[in-house]
Amino acid sequence: MGFEIKKVKKAKRNDGFDIDALLKKEINLFGSPYSDKKKEAFYTELFVLLQAGLELKDAVELISKEQKKENDQKIFENVIEELISGKNFSEALHHQKVFTDYEFYSVQIGERTGTLNAVIEELSNFYKRKNDQRRTIVGALSYPIVILLTAIIAIVFMMQFVVPMFAEIFKQNKVELPWITSKIINASNFFRDYYWIFILIFSVSLISKRLVKDKIWYKKYSSSFLLKIPFVGEFIRKIKIAQFTQAISLLIGAKVPLLSGIQLTQKMITFYPLQNALKRIESDILLGKSLSESIAKHNVFDSKMSSLIKVAEETNQNEVIFQRLTEQYNKEIEYRSKMLSSVIEPVMILFLGAVVATILVAMYIPMFNLSTVIG
Template structure:
């Protein structure tokens, strides 16, 4: 989604930029025709900010952005918002009527309208989604190659258990060789895969297909997010990603003069990660009881000592916006470093695990062969 400033006076004659052959690498991957994804929101708010600063009216800005859209759903959505503004509604009220926009966005835009800083707030929202999309791409980049290696390794192990082990099993039965315990275990695993392997495969495919719908269920989301948080390396990486989003959101809201309690309430709705949402619910309750933000955060292990110490300094010096902005920069740097480390560490780690599994299978199969050769000799 892009516009050209030289065409601002003539929205209908909007020209499209040349297509970059590698542009698909920069696109956010979405499923089930997701309307107004985070990638589109990043461009939407950034372009609104640029156009408003250039002196273009809000209505003309929305028309320009609408004309640059490729998806029919997005065009229709922006057209409805534009019609609502023409009918007398504010941009915030127009966004509130559409489920694609959260209360966080509604309140941020509303504050921008009331304070005359809509262009600045839109720019901050664009930066928020830009950072969020960047972190998502870092996560995908860090896990893609290890995932391919792991998938290939699983197929190799399954092939050995399904086809190689049964061949050895037939030989052992014919010769009446007494099998070691490790061989018996591998044969049991092979039999289990032979009986239930197809069912397990169907279940995995079903979970992948139904995941967008299951994510809307609070129970499934709770179990999945808690499981992710407990995974080695990945859990800490996910925690830092969401803490980075949390600090950036609080910094944005603080800059808009939103009270702390309201900021916590809005951030809960913006960041879809159950452990953080649950922690913020209790933080909100403690703040309402009169406790400070730093003390409320200290009661949850999700928030590290560095954040708690700096938040306490922010409360004492009244520099909340600056401190949370610094925290956001630090967490974002850590996310980038960890994403590179994950892709570097996980590859040899997975190869090591696969090597051990294959080695155990081979040893389990060849031990009875050695015993058989000694008996025949």
């Protein structure tokens, strides 16, 4: 049984929100009121209750009673009302803002194929892997970010208070300043007089990014820039490929046709190079080409992936291969996150040390001249 996802109209909510916009918002780190961590717990508990023999409505009611936040309880109360009114579970989820298109179509396919329990289990595993990836990334970048913020605060403090103090001493004693000292003092004066420009630029950048983040040209150039950053670009690419293999593994496990799986995955992934590649792969499959043959054309995928998928197609082991690919990429992401952290930390420390040392040396060179004059 196949489902032509692209023929489904992009419905809008009664309150004017677009489904695709909500999908993109959900993927963002701070974008969703019902986080991926909560979704992992929800699908895990729901799967356990369904396996224990409870009816779907009763299982959702039990989960609703466990919610501590009023907003979360309201979500499940709305789902229960939809179920009581005769709606399918997929439709009930579809009417809630916090659930994505991806979840809606996955559950819908599970209902139509009689594999709802399997889909719920795979959604639980999907969000578990996604949360594991996020924790790995946060763990890798948290210390370097703390160092970077410390460096910024230290530099701002020195430029705002320490350098002007030295500059006043040099001015009062008419000390001839070396080139590097004069440049540091000029930079300090500029920062003190025009610090608001930096704040304005930062604010405008944030607002502009929010306005254009859904534009194709922005996705194209921002992703191209990210991929060119040493270490970071390859790390991001691996994360997006892992999301792709996780999604396909889930859908194949739910007996979803390959073409429908590709179409569904496009709705989840907003990374332009991968999204664009999936659109072309979809066109190739419609023309009768194999998945391995189509993937081999795109540099965003690893060569080993096309080789393994070719073997899977020949042996009819697509589900097993994609599960192994997911495990491999998750392990590689964990390794690369540790490597990225180990590279960024010393670079940040060296940067902070170099800047602070430059400022101190620039201030102390005239001090030696000053001590000579006073002596």
